[in-house]
Amino acid sequence: MIKLGQNQDDLADEIKALSGINFSACFHCRTCTNACPFLEGMDYAPNKIIRLIQFGQEETALKSSTIWVCVGCNTCSSCCPMAIDIPAIMDGLRHKAIEKGIKIAEPDILSFHTEVLNTVKKYGRTHKLEIMMRYKLKKLDLLSDMGMGLNMLKKRKLDLTPSKVKDKKAIEKIFKDR
Amino acid sequence: MKKSSKTGEIYYKPPKLKYSFFPGCSLKASGHENTMSLMKFCDRVNIELKELEDWNCCGSSSAHSINHSIAENLPMRNISLVPKGVPLLIACPSCLLRMKSMYLKIKGDEALKQEYENRWGQPFDEELEIIHFFEIFSRIRLEDYIENPRGKLKNLKVAVYYGCMLSMPPDLKDEKSYYGIMEKTLSKLGAEIAPYGYGMRCCGTYLSAAKPQIAQTVVNEIVSRAMEAGAECLVTACSMCHLNLEIRCTIKNPIPTLHFSELLSMALDVKDQKKWFPRHIVDPVPMLKKRGLITS
Ligand code: SF4
Ligand code: SF4
Numbered sequence: 001m002i003k004l005g006q007n008q009d010d011l012a013d014e015i016k017a018l019s020g021i022n023f024s025a026c027f028h029c030r031t032c033t034n035a036c037p038f039l040e041g042m043d044y045a046p047n048k049i050i051r052l053i054q055f056g057q058e059e060t061a062l063k064s065s066t067i068w069v070c071v072g073c074n075t076c077s078s079c080c081p082m083a084i085d086i087p088a089i090m091d092g093l094r095h096k097a098i099e100k101g102i103k104i105a106e107p108d109i110l111s112f113h114t115e116v117l118n119t120v121k122k123y124g125r126t127h128k129l130e131i132m133m134r135y136k137l138k139k140l141d142l143l144s145d146m147g148m149g150l151n152m153l154k155k156r157k158l159d160l161t162p163s164k165v166k167d168k169k170a171i172e173k174i175f176k177d178r
Numbered sequence: 179m180k181k182s183s184k185t186g187e188i189y190y191k192p193p194k195l196k197y198s199f200f201p202g203c204s205l206k207a208s209g210h211e212n213t214m215s216l217m218k219f220c221d222r223v224n225i226e227l228k229e230l231e232d233w234n235c236c237g238s239s240s241a242h243s244i245n246h247s248i249a250e251n252l253p254m255r256n257i258s259l260v261p262k263g264v265p266l267l268i269a270c271p272s273c274l275l276r277m278k279s280m281y282l283k284i285k286g287d288e289a290l291k292q293e294y295e296n297r298w299g300q301p302f303d304e305e306l307e308i309i310h311f312f313e314i315f316s317r318i319r320l321e322d323y324i325e326n327p328r329g330k331l332k333n334l335k336v337a338v339y340y341g342c343m344l345s346m347p348p349d350l351k352d353e354k355s356y357y358g359i360m361e362k363t364l365s366k367l368g369a370e371i372a373p374y375g376y377g378m379r380c381c382g383t384y385l386s387a388a389k390p391q392i393a394q395t396v397v398n399e400i401v402s403r404a405m406e407a408g409a410e411c412l413v414t415a416c417s418m419c420h421l422n423l424e425i426r427c428t429i430k431n432p433i434p435t436l437h438f439s440e441l442l443s444m445a446l447d448v449k450d451q452k453k454w455f456p457r458h459i460v461d462p463v464p465m466l467k468k469r470g471l472i473t474s
Contacts, residue, residue: 073342073380112388116240124234174251
């Protein structure tokens with residue numbers, strides 16, 4: 001078990017509590033990193049994120065792009081010899097970063113998640129067209145991907161009207177105490 | 179008992195299987211052709227799917243990424259809607275993961291169980307079975323419904339694509355793995371499998387929207403490797419993967435991507451292709467015609 005740094009215990013314990021994962025067992029074999037399909041889009045490799053927390057480098061981990069680029073595909077956790085749930089750690093760190101008001105390294109990804117949840121809040125289900133429109137508006141970027149969007153419309157891959165849950169109250173209840 | 183039209187032999191007709199069906203947002207909307215063909219297939223193999231009444235989004239990666247309480251409560255409500263004694267069948271790997279993880283979490287946590295029961299006014303169903311569509315291949319035999327299975331997808335060379343659905347987080351490690359089920363089933367129907375080594379590479383999921391460049395790189399790699407291996411089409415078991423493979427592929431003249439359920443339905447002589455294929459970005463019709471698998 002590796003223990004270094006001052007804040008280490010605090011953040012490490014919080015992330016452990018949030019994710020329920022004991023990542024102290026990580027011995028940095030890099031299996032996760034070698035397996036990750038999105039390594040190129042990350043500033044720190046997945047095992048390095050674990051290393052940062054082990055070393056008490058809280059800020060750096062929370063500011064990383066890695067925690068946002070990770071899609072939770074579980075490719076890494078399926079082959080980790082220590083059965084460490086790496087995406088759950090990333091989840092914990094993302095929540096922490098939002099809670100602490102840290103500058104988000106990948107605002108587009110956060111904005112996308114927010115738009116998805118907005119439609120779920122409204123309809124109980126996602127509505128792709130609205131998600132994309134609002135996401136693009138926020139980015140002030142309506143033109144990129146336009147051709148693809150139109151093609152999807154033509155192929156009826158984007159429904160104009162959302163599919164909705166009838167029991168609106170139940171959905172409100174889910175979103176109320178967040 | 180049913181008589182075979184050709185040979186007059188009597189063969190066994192298995193009992194009807196009944197499931198609650200959770201489509202999820204992808205299958206319901208962009209992947210509607212996946213739902214249509216899946217329903218048809220199930221109908222032909224004597225499986226009754228009843229859509230889960232008033233289901234909601236499972237929360238997918240987005241709820242998981244930014245809000246714990248919502249990520250837990252969305253699947254919880256769905257679980258509370260399942261009629262007792264009927265297994266819940268899910269075809270979307272991502273919905274399955276969210277729902278199953280949550281179900282097992284409640285099962286193993288008395289306090290959470292209490293919270294669930296108070297909130298959703300339902301006793302927690304300890305016996306509820308949540309299964310992926312793949313599980314039905316352990317419960318039915320295709321041979322019971324198809325007379326000459328090997329002739330059905332004859333000579334079609336396919337690359338099967340599971341995406342990350344076979345990858346399981348540690349909390350689901352004890353779950354059954356369905357590795358090989360598409361290969362096995364499609365070869366049984368006469369298709370030839372092109373091995374290409376990228377069948378389990380994640381498709382990029384929502385990065386396709388938020389970071390198109392990253393998604394494009396992985397998608398192009400998957401499709402081009404399948405083509406190098408000689409595949410004439412890719413076959414997916416996930417609507418979202420299907421969409422990403424189609425919209426984020428920028429290589430010239432890519433092979434089409436078919437839903438596993440579409441090929442299954444075709445093997446059972448369902449003639450609804452005109453409802454499914456116009457919804458594909460890469461038209462599979464010319465290739466299927468060339469192979470003599472469809473006529474019009
Ligand atoms: S695979 Fe597991 S043990 Fe190896 S570096 Fe990654 S998290 Fe650590
Ligand atoms: S879960 Fe995240 S870190 Fe792990 S392989 Fe997938 S994208 Fe990479």
